[in-house]
Amino acid sequence: MLKTPIEYLKGVGTQRADVLKKELGIYTYQNLLVHYPFRYIDRTKYYKIKDLTGDLPAVQVLVRVFHKEIIGEKHTKRLVVKVKDDTGSIELVWFQGIKWIDKNVNIGAAFIVFGKPTVFNNRISISHPELELYNPKIKKEGNLTLQPVYNSTEKLKMFSLDTKGIQKLLASLLEACVHEIEESLPQYILVKHSLLGKQEAVLNIHFPKDVKSLTLAQRRLKFDELFFIQLKLLKNKLLRVQKFKGVVFDKVGEKFNRFYSEMLPFELTNAQKRVLKEIRIDTQRGVQTNRLLQGDVGSGKTVVALMSMLLAIDNGYQACIMAPTEILAQQHYTSIKNLVGNNFANLEILTGSTRKKNRPDIHSRLENGEINILVGTHALIEESVKFLKLGLVVIDEQHRFGVEQRAKLWKKNSIPPHVLVMTATPIPRTLAMTLYGDLDVSVIDELPAGRKPIKTIHLYDSQRLRMYGFMREEIAKGRQVYIVYPLIKESEKLDLLHLEAGIEEISHVFPLPNYFISIVHGKLSAKDKTSEMERFINGKTQIMVATTVIEVGVNVPNASVMIIENAERFGLSQLHQLRGRVGRGAEQSFCILMSGSKLSKDAKTRLETMVRTNDGFEISEIDLQLRGPGNIEGTQQSGVLDLKLADLALDQNLLMEARQSVIEIFEQDPYLTNTENKILNHYFEAKKQGISWDKIS
Numbered sequence: 001m002l003k004t005p006i007e008y009l010k011g012v013g014t015q016r017a018d019v020l021k022k023e024l025g026i027y028t029y030q031n032l033l034v035h036y037p038f039r040y041i042d043r044t045k046y047y048k049i050k051d052l053t054g055d056l057p058a059v060q061v062l063v064r065v066f067h068k069e070i071i072g073e074k075h076t077k078r079l080v081v082k083v084k085d086d087t088g089s090i091e092l093v094w095f096q097g098i099k100w101i102d103k104n105v106n107i108g109a110a111f112i113v114f115g116k117p118t119v120f121n122n123r124i125s126i127s128h129p130e131l132e133l134y135n136p137k138i139k140k141e142g143n144l145t146l147q148p149v150y151n152s153t154e155k156l157k158m159f160s161l162d163t164k165g166i167q168k169l170l171a172s173l174l175e176a177c178v179h180e181i182e183e184s185l186p187q188y189i190l191v192k193h194s195l196l197g198k199q200e201a202v203l204n205i206h207f208p209k210d211v212k213s214l215t216l217a218q219r220r221l222k223f224d225e226l227f228f229i230q231l232k233l234l235k236n237k238l239l240r241v242q243k244f245k246g247v248v249f250d251k252v253g254e255k256f257n258r259f260y261s262e263m264l265p266f267e268l269t270n271a272q273k274r275v276l277k278e279i280r281i282d283t284q285r286g287v288q289t290n291r292l293l294q295g296d297v298g299s300g301k302t303v304v305a306l307m308s309m310l311l312a313i314d315n316g317y318q319a320c321i322m323a324p325t326e327i328l329a330q331q332h333y334t335s336i337k338n339l340v341g342n343n344f345a346n347l348e349i350l351t352g353s354t355r356k357k358n359r360p361d362i363h364s365r366l367e368n369g370e371i372n373i374l375v376g377t378h379a380l381i382e383e384s385v386k387f388l389k390l391g392l393v394v395i396d397e398q399h400r401f402g403v404e405q406r407a408k409l410w411k412k413n414s415i416p417p418h419v420l421v422m423t424a425t426p427i428p429r430t431l432a433m434t435l436y437g438d439l440d441v442s443v444i445d446e447l448p449a450g451r452k453p454i455k456t457i458h459l460y461d462s463q464r465l466r467m468y469g470f471m472r473e474e475i476a477k478g479r480q481v482y483i484v485y486p487l488i489k490e491s492e493k494l495d496l497l498h499l500e501a502g503i504e505e506i507s508h509v510f511p512l513p514n515y516f517i518s519i520v521h522g523k524l525s526a527k528d529k530t531s532e533m534e535r536f537i538n539g540k541t542q543i544m545v546a547t548t549v550i551e552v553g554v555n556v557p558n559a560s561v562m563i564i565e566n567a568e569r570f571g572l573s574q575l576h577q578l579r580g581r582v583g584r585g586a587e588q589s590f591c592i593l594m595s596g597s598k599l600s601k602d603a604k605t606r607l608e609t610m611v612r613t614n615d616g617f618e619i620s621e622i623d624l625q626l627r628g629p630g631n632i633e634g635t636q637q638s639g640v641l642d643l644k645l646a647d648l649a650l651d652q653n654l655l656m657e658a659r660q661s662v663i664e665i666f667e668q669d670p671y672l673t674n675t676e677n678k679i680l681n682h683y684f685e686a687k688k689q690g691i692s693w694d695k696i697s
């Protein structure tokens, strides 16, 4: 019955059905059932008239009528009823149904009035409010005290499908088929986690009996959403473990040991050691490893990646590391080469700009196993790139690579290689569990000793001279400076103008021959970009003016100042990443956030957060709260965006609970064959038929 097309529901019909489909994607009873209210109005609370403003949504006031009159002619004819409480008075206005209202609203009577206040001629009025005669003797028990508010659109409203109209449809829908709603969770899980049954939850999400029932209903339905995402992720993980053998790295060999004891220029942090141990344990089990390596900017993920690759080589395998950009790949190549020298391991780089004539040689040396470590961009994924024995794939700054790309790398060896995914900056815990819930997670939660925390300040455009003065001082000390401009697709032309103006001003304030400037932006050819970068990396220029192309990964230890122009336009994680470009050497580093004087509330929070903390984990959590998961890269394919009720910023505990619950289920019953767990298989069967879960429940 829940699959019934929506036009058959009482009160819908073909016309309204069309609008419901077009505007809200509601095709069936089931679709309507999961069109949940987006908020509720507490009908037990009365506003005072003095507190009413035009910004409020529909509110409820308790008032007494003291005046009424019909004014205007024909089209402008209306009934105006003046009402007051002990704090002031407002007007209620009707353009239709005047006669009936006039008859029933008497001067001196007390009413509960419900509607949206608007400001007209500097006075507050409510047009066409709902009225209810106030009777202090009748308790409100049993009445609908929490009124659901539904998403609607102008178009829907033209067909009387405003929040009230939708509410009516849901009332008749639930009356007809609440008993058709099937339970999706096993009984023992409901008991264990104190969850409402599904029917009761759906009923109460639309028509809550009271606040408590609403809270319970929300909890139950959020749990559902989170639980089934985890069920899918963890089942995938389980399948992978069952289906794929992993290459075995059973020894720590000569290269790893020699690198560690003779070549490593610093002491590893404890966190790096711990993570290496985790990787070591992972890769000797004979099970394919998929591990997410999280660490803040500058926490030293690269050396962990390198040592993991040495582990692969020691066990007779090849390894590759894949970066999202040409510049980064080049930099990995250089820094690995600097760390291990030329004779220690055969290192090669392959990117989009590798010469055609050099490729056949690289390909054949890969295929005969001569090359131990291949560094590159997504050029590595191409079919023509074949390895003799690929044992480990490291993916740097993962979120730019899709799941499918990961899968292509898998196929490059008969037994899928181990995969180590490194994020550029930390991502919030809940998001990590959802985006990468099928991976094991390692965290480098410690920076190398002796790092001086970057000092961050926020300056307004009017304080620009201070900034120039500061730049001069730092450059005089031999340091280098980044100046980053936003370049955002929607406003690209304007941004480029700003960039040009900025470059002109900087060249004026820092003129040749005392100062040299590198300029890097997306409009340059890859070759020019690389050569401008190199001039800066080699210290030939002191100032690098750039758009966000330098955002990810670039490492120039002598650069100690990061200036971000129009900082208010950047997202938090982007700001943090940019800041992470400095603070890589022994010197005290600085980040200067330049902004205009008019800042939105969120922009203020972002800049304040940056000034207050250097902790990438904390920053990522605040970022999630500000932006929601939908705007965070990589969430598109994850199911996060299908969440209707659960909120990854707020429902952390519930997510842990749901995940833990799934883990325990799989521990006891990995194939979900126990009678009580059979119900969970419905979910996968539905998936197989291409039905999205929210559409079948």
Ligand code: ADP
Pocket: 266, 267, 268, 269, 272, 295, 296, 297, 298, 299, 300, 301, 302, 303, 448, 449, 555, 584
């Ligand atoms: P990220 O995690 O951001 O990729 P990198 O791997 O680029 O960081 O490391 C940042 C810098 O810190 C590099 O110059 C690297 O050589 C250095 N580094 C890494 N680990 C340590 C350590 N344990 N002690 C000192 N310096 C380190």
Ligand code: MG
Pocket: 301, 302, 553
């Ligand atoms: Mg890095």
